[in-house]
Amino acid sequence: KAGVTQTPRYLIKTRGQQVTLSCSPISGHRSVSWYQQTPGQGLQFLFEYFSETQRNKGNFPGRFSGRQFSNSRSEMNVSTLELGDSALYLCASSLVPYNEQFFGPGTRLTVL
Amino acid sequence: GESVGLHLPTLSVQEGDNSIINCAYSNSASDYFIWYKQESGKGPQFIIDIRSNMDKRQGQRVTVLLNKTVKHLSLQIAATQPGDSAVYFCAENESRASGTYKYIFGTGTRLKVLA
Numbered sequence: 001k002a003g004v005t006q007t008p009r010y011l012i013k014t015r016g017q018q019v020t021l022s023c024s025p026i027s028g029h030r031s032v033s034w035y036q037q038t039p040g041q042g043l044q045f046l047f048e049y050f051s052e053t054q055r056n057k058g059n060f061p062g063r064f065s066g067r068q069f070s071n072s073r074s075e076m077n078v079s080t081l082e083l084g085d086s087a088l089y090l091c092a093s094s095l096v097p098y099n100e101q102f103f104g105p106g107t108r109l110t111v112l
Numbered sequence: 113g114e115s116v117g118l119h120l121p122t123l124s125v126q127e128g129d130n131s132i133i134n135c136a137y138s139n140s141a142s143d144y145f146i147w148y149k150q151e152s153g154k155g156p157q158f159i160i161d162i163r164s165n166m167d168k169r170q171g172q173r174v175t176v177l178l179n180k181t182v183k184h185l186s187l188q189i190a191a192t193q194p195g196d197s198a199v200y201f202c203a204e205n206e207s208r209a210s211g212t213y214k215y216i217f218g219t220g221t222r223l224k225v226l227a
Contacts, residue, residue, distance in 0.1 A: 004155070033215070042218070042219045043156070043217035045214050045215050045216070056214055058214065090155050090156070092155075098144070098207060100146075100158055100161065101158065102158065103156045104155050105153070105154055106155050
C-alpha cells in the first residue's frame with residue numbers, strides 16, 4: 001500500500017506570495033492532519049480534516065487554510081507569505097480521527 | 113538530509129546498550145500518548161502508543177512507560193542499533209467531549225548510537 005505522498009517536496013517563494021501544498025493520504029484513510037515543523041518551535045498542529053470538514057484547528061493565523069476533497073486528498077494554502085513561514089510542512093493521514101497517524105515526507109518551504 | 117532541530121538534547125548510547133528517552137507532557141487531561149521517530153529528511157514514523165488507562169506497553173524492542181502522577185512519559189529501546197539513530201518525539205492528545213482533540217508534540221531528543 002502506498003504511503004502518504006506530498007507535493008511538491010521543495011518550494012521556494014518570496015514574501016507576499018501565496019503557496020498551495022498537496023497531500024494524498026494512504027488509500028482508505030479519511031482523516032488528514034497538517035503540521036508545521038521548525039527548528040525553533042518543533043512540530044505544531046495546523047489543522048485536521050475528516051470527510052471534507054475541518055474538525056480541529058491549531059493556533060495559526062488565518063493566512064493558513066486548508067481543504068479536503070471527496071477523495072480525501074487535502075491541500076493547504078498559505079497566503080501573504082512571511083519569512084517565518086519557512087518550515088517543513090508535514091501531512092499525516094489516519095483511517096479516522098484519533099487513530100494512528102502516518103506521516104508523509106513533508107514539503108520544505110523556503111520564503112525569501 | 114535535513115535537520116529537524118539544531119539544538120535538541122542529545123542522548124549518545126553505545127550500540128547494544130539500552131536507551132531511555134524521557135518526555136514531560138503538559139496537560140493532565142491528555143489521555144493518549146505516542147512516540148515518533150524521525151530520521152533525517154523523512155517525516156515522523158509511529159513507534160508505539162499508550163492510553164492513559166495503562167502505565168506500560170511493550171512493542172518489539174520498545175517499551176513505553178507512563179507516569180500520570182508526574183506527567184512523565186519514557187521510551188525504552190532495548191539493544192540499541194545504529195538504525196535507531198534519529199530524533200524521537202513524544203506527543204500527547206486530549207480527547208474532548210466535543211469530539212475534537214489536538215496533538216501536542218514535545219521538542220524531541222536526538223539519539224546517537226555509537227559503534
